[in-house]
Amino acid sequence: MTKLIYLGCLSNARYQETCKNAIKIIKFLDQKYTVLEDVPCCGALSYHIGNDKELNNHVEFVNNWFELNNISEIVTTCAGCYNYLTKYYTQFLGQDFKVKVKHFLQFLAEPDNLSKLDLKHSGKKLKVSYHDACHLRNAVVPIIEEPRRILNSIENIELKEMENIKTNSICCGAGGGVYSIFKENSDYNSKLIFDQLNRGKILLTACPFCFTALTRIREENQLKKPVKKIEDFIVNIIEGVDPLSE
């Protein structure tokens, strides 16, 4: 039986450093987790546009790949993969989908893992804000409290909530493939998220799609406060690097 780190196609293609950090943390907590080559995309984007037959074929292809590689458990660092693997794979495959899927945040928030990590921020007290990605808050098993539990457990880190949080959070405007066709959506909505960063010095997100949109808006608007994937932030804390540094 193999425990797989499922990085997701966007992170794998664009955010290698973040992938390395995620692998570092997951492996530190459970040696048995492994990364495999040529992992297929879960197909999340095509759920908005593909027909049921095409989707079914793809889902079966991915599931066969899981079976072929003897995958029993998955920790994914992608919000989209988590949402779709837990929702549509069960919907399409029913009992045939046997893989236990966890999101990185769920895995991290397990009490044993949190105490093993024993996170302490070495610099002076830092106020952070967390953006709830739609993929995580809308999932069959929503991931809303886990990131808060993780951030609140870190010594010298204070979570400052934004105005719109949890199921009420503002979507970054990139979901559903909209980022590739109508960037204007994230032009407005991602900026709105930054505007809510009142006291938080850094914006954290666990979704690579949100991260992409937020990063672009930050650069285009020359905003000062950084946006970071949560796995990068945690590695910064572990290594004593200032999370505010680029």
Added chain:
Amino acid sequence: MNESGKKLYEEVKNKIKDSQKEGTLEKQFGDFWKFACVIKTRQHDLRYLYDDTSREFVDKNRENLIEMREEFVNNMDLYVEKCINIMRKKNFTVHYAKTNKEAQKIFMEELGDAKIIYKSKSNEAKDIGIIDVLKKNGIIIKETDLGDVLVQLFDYKLPSFQIGPGVHFTEEEIVKKMKEVYGVELEPKAQAIVNYFRNTYRNELLNNVKISLTSANAISAEEGTIVLGENEGNISLITRATDKHIVVCGITKIVPNILDAVLVTQLQSRINNVSFNYISLISGPSNTSDIQGTSVQGMYGAKEVVVILVDDWRTKAVNENLIYADFLKCIGCKSCIYSCTASRAFGNIYASKYGLGVTAIIRDYIHNGIEAAVNDGLFLCTGCENCYHWCPVSINCGEILKFIKKEATEKGLAPPHLEQYKEKIYKDKNPFL
């Protein structure tokens, strides 16, 4: 993707570009709408009028509301029958129209040779195509809600904010336009503009209305009572000071009883954070029995109240379990519009002739098909499901749009990049490589 898909994508792109041009009315509306969405959603958590916030109010009633709406949808034909029976007993003239076309025909017959109709704000009348048919027949439509009066004054063609349709026009613009159209010179102040209409239009509404048109916020099946909420008093005037009051709405406006109807109306007021200063409960035409107990219709109020209940797509949606069947539960509160990612960013680009936002797009899809929906900005929806989280009756409009998107893709109407992604997923197993 076929040519019409490409064309539709370009059209939406161009609409967005136009809406961002400085100095245009489109940009002005967009800016206003962005602000309005933030304010409306923020008000949801404020405690400035009542002891509870609107969110708390919704949460408190959600379970009850869902149960009530499901009960109605599951027994729609029974409730419609019950409602029609009691209304006829109460001297309403009731028509049941199977289709929009039939409703339009009935409406024109009820109108007789009248050439002018006074109307309140009504999304249902748009949905049923009454406005189109009135225009086609050259009937003069007199709007009575000030917002609609302004929209008409400016000949503004795009959909605007249903609650305040003319709220994006500035005072200066309004008085300038009024000078142009009415030849009056007014101080550019809201009070002065309102005074003008009070002093002129109010008299007309009190004395000249022969036929008026409204929809209903809700109709109770048990009591046969129409509930209408408003703040201006225009509905009160045109439903009383008229000969014939015609109510046109879909059968989904029916709720089991009057308490449910009042709850729905109160919910609409809370979600929109507007106070309904007047709530009319209309249970029949005006009548008196003061002379020897003889019942005579048409004392001071309307002599006749005609109700046209329209089915059109509704029963079919249940029977055939169509993808938008869940939408039948909708109580028209508009929370999905305020919380919508796409609506916030795109205002009346993400809209149809039925109004702003997702519900208007679903209506356009129902009446005018898939191409119309794509043109309304179907693919601007990110699927964030904020509409679902906010909806007091838990309709997942995001999921409905996902089905509509699928249909669009199958017909080759999806934007080009999305098609490419899909192909890459299926072929390369990674869309980003």
